[in-house]
Amino acid sequence: MKKRILIVVGTRPNFVKITQFKKVAEKYSDLDLRIVHTGQHFDAKMSDIFLKQFKIEVDYFLDINGTTANSLIGHIILKLETVISEFNPDLLLCVGDVNSTLAAAICANKLKIKLGHIESGLRSLDKEMPEEVNRILTDEISDICFVTEKSGIQNLKKMGKKDAQIFFVGNTMIDTLVHFKSEIEASTILEEIQAEKQDYFLVTMHRPRNVDTKQALLKIIDLFENTTKIKKVVFSIHPRTLDSFNKFGLFEQLNTIENLTIIEPQNYFSFQKLIAHAFCVITDSGGIQEETTFLQVPCITLRENTERPSTIEEGTNTLVSFKTDEILEAIQEIFKGKLKTATIPKHWDGHATERIIKKSMEFLV
Incomplete structure (x- = not known):
């Protein structure tokens, strides 16, 4: 049976x-x-x-x-x-x-x-x-x-x-990355948004404490006004985050920042290609911490804690408070090549x- x-x-x-x-x-x-x-x-x-x-x-x-x-x-x-x-x-x-x-x-x-x-x-x-x-x-x-x-x-x-x-x-998330490797590389998303490999920051933000108040959104705007002076910023905007920007009347201010490309949520293949070829990823996501570790891409996680410590102890992840000066400092460490030697966790x-x-x-x- x-x-x-x-x-x-x-x-x-x-x-x-x-x-x-x-x-x-x-x-x-x-x-x-x-x-x-x-x-x-x-x-x-x-x-x-x-x-x-x-x-x-x-x-x-x-x-x-x-x-x-x-x-x-x-x-x-x-x-x-x-x-x-x-x-x-x-x-x-x-x-x-x-x-x-x-x-x-x-x-x-x-x-x-x-x-x-x-x-x-x-x-x-x-x-x-x-x-x-x-x-x-x-x-x-x-x-x-x-x-x-x-x-x-x-x-x-x-x-x-x-x-x-x-x-x-x-x-099992890594199983998906491995199985669909060729489909990910076949994506044309970089050409579509005119981004060069290793020459942009990829940013995602969706957790309530980072997007649900006007003060939090102003911190995102301040971050982008500073990071766009260093490299192009690609902001994959979550529906929750977009709703919040519209609710507080801040989307136009966000949308006028030079060197910032705002994109809607992408299909899996395109988003993984964006991760794989980013200079670094700035996020509050859990899964992205793991994907960047496997792909050996520097990751700055804007949280006080992580449930995935292997991404810090073994991988490419760094926890940073959501303060623009601390984030810029972490970016400079990546530029200096001071990112710790990363390995891929067992299994x-x-x-x-x-x-x-x-x-x-x-x-x-």
């Missing part, structure tokens, strides 16, 4: 982490693996275009449109329960740290379905971050924990997880998906 595994995803970062699962699952004649998309990210540029690029076949679409975190989580639990009742999985795999992750974990737990967490054990130690709370709660009720980096092992042991529940498998080799499915099948025996 076939083992049944259900993977639940809901956001763009989730999709990037599951691109190889169905391909690997085809190697197992005794496995029926299906994917649920909750609909947490339903915007065409934030969702659909990724699914099409990766050719991900979604088996169930929940079409959730919650306006608050609580309503979103509640609706996902209710609709996912119907899918679980129909498919009757032996194991549910949830991914990352978004609201869909927590909702799927709660639903599986209440229905007595074995639960696995992909990207388990990451900790920023900042419970003001919604993602941190999602991680902790999901890990607490997970039966099997798939870890991307060494810090995750220790974090899980501290919360009482047993060795038999923890598997250091590597990073970030393109085979994490294979390890997860192998361990999942062994777990279900």
Whole structure:
């Protein structure tokens, strides 16, 4: 009898982490693996275009449109329960740290379905971050924990997880980078925005504390007014960030900065090419810290903490407070070639998906 595994995803970062699962699952004649998309990210540029690029076949679409975190989580639990009742999985795999992750974990737990967490054990130690709370709660009720980096092992042991529940498998997001390398290089995005390799800063910003107030947006403008004097700045503007600039009437001020190119969210291949050929990346994203480390591109992360310490201890990432003078100082360190010698963390080799499915099948025996 076939083992049944259900993977639940809901956001763009989730999709990037599951691109190889169905391909690997085809190697197992005794496995029926299906994917649920909750609909947490339903915007065409934030969702659909990724699914099409990766050719991900979604088996169930929940079409959730919650306006608050609580309503979103509640609706996902209710609709996912119907899918679980129909498919009757032996194991549910949830991914990352978004609201869909927590909702799927709660639903599986209440229905007595074995639960696995992909990207388990990451900790920023900042419970003001919604993602941190999602991680902790999901890990607490997970039966099997798939870890991307060494810090995750220790974090899980501290919360009482047993060795038999923890598997250091590597990073499935890197599997996607490796698999689609040729498609990424084929992108013409640099020509489209007239950017030269290694001659621009790539910037992304979307976390509430960095974009939700007028004061925060004025800091972004001040940063760009200074960094554009050094190199071209390519600002990939998140819908949340754009809405905020419009809300406070600051978009025109942003848009008039010389040597600043504002672009809307890109498809995966184009955005990865922008990362790969940037002089450095300035971001508040979690996943980009990992992608820059793998691609060996300097990364300045505008946060007080990171749940991905391997990107600092081994990789190309540097944490900097959101102060223009400190950011400019970090940029000068890169110019001086003082970036620490970076290595790629263990198991970030393109085979994490294979390890997860192998361990999942062994777990279900």
